[in-house]
Amino acid sequence: MISIEDLRLAVTLARSESLSAAARALNVSPPALSMRLRKLEGQLGLTLANRDARRLSLTAEGERFSRESAVLLDQLEALGESFTQKDERLVGTLRLAAPFGYGRQRIAPLLARFAKLHPQVCLQLDLRETPWPDRHDSDAVIHIGHLNDSLWTARQLTPNERWLCASPAYLQEHGEPSTPEELASHRCICIRENDEDVTLWHLRKGQGRKTLRIEPALLSNDGSVARRWAEQGLGLVLRSQWDVSDALANGSLVRVLAPWSFDSAPINLLVPSRKLRSPRVQALVAFLEDSLKT
CATH class of the missing domain: 3.40.190.290 (D-Maltodextrin-Binding Protein; domain 2)
Structure with missing residues (x-):
């Protein structure tokens, strides 16, 4: 039977460039992770990843398994959130990706305020040169400039000439x-x-x-x-x-x-359509829109 740990393993492999990086993300040793991966592949009868000492790439079956694992984890997370506490405090993990410069100067200080408002939320800010389209595993992505993508909902936070x-x-x-x-x-x-x-x-x-x-x-x-x-x-x-x-x-x-x-480059918040119902994401969207409105 596939476990929640197997789902998390598949999602983490999709986010990582190497087995070592995936092992660090899961707080296990590389040999232990390799063993878990071989066991999962044996259970499924599939090869999920091609790997060597430095590189990791998912097979077509591995990419599909990772995508569907991410959906299942989101559904499990949403199930827990549907039974909210009476005081409606937000709990859980919230992952936001942003460009280096704007993320450091504008988003990080705002997230510090958001963290004080919601102390039970574990915030993860991932700064990258190009957070889009790299960070499809994030709950939301800050993108500077125009973008069209039918699978993500774009909300303009502020204009930017x-x-x-x-x-x-x-x-x-x-x-x-x-x-x-x-x-x-x-x-x-x-x-x-x-x-x-x-x-x-x-x-x-x-x-x-x-x-x-x-x-x-x-x-x-x-x-x-x-x-x-x-x-x-x-x-x-x-x-x-x-x-x-x-x-x-x-x-x-x-x-x-x-x-x-x-040409202008508006500041947009991109959110996967399936994430829009999450109370944490809704709270983040409202907070950033209010904080950055002009």
Whole structure:
């Protein structure tokens, strides 16, 4: 008979890059986990995972077993929540994934407040370079930018414009561009994120629209690094307003081409449709919407 531990094992394997990582997540030794996996495979008569010392990959049968195990665990969790205590306190685990920068600066402080409001909830914040689509095992995911996915429900927490900025020192040395076309003669800093074409910039002003192909002088997958480069006078950077607002306020950056609007990147909370009925997820959604509303 398949046990709850077997279901948790399958879900953990799907989340892990190696057997060692899965063993750490389950607080067992790698040999013990290997034994449990072999026993489960023998019971099912299937090979669930291909593994070696460094890598772990699920077979097609393993991926299906993991998906269905996750559904069953969710149903068991929901069954317990349906018998709520009379004081309606939230209990259990709540897993949220978010990008490194926004997660550190904006989400982590909010979760500290949420934890004080709901002390019996075990919060897990997973910061990643690209939390979507990596973290399908999460209860909710913070995603910056537009996204369409029929299996997840997107709720916009707050709008988020992208502003072109440079340091006063850079503008003093190179001059300030007054038209989008002048960007071709400037040093531009680009950020690789969400598999977007980051060297293609779209601008609009009233009814006018322009598309420019940028040749980056510097390129990084870390937005904080790109912003610091701009603050050090190395070029112009197109960055989310949440990340540069403090720099603009203290004068280390200056907004450039302010009359022109670039593509926005709203802050969204993504929730699997099956999770929407969870009291914990509902509480988190309401809390973040209230905390981040403008």
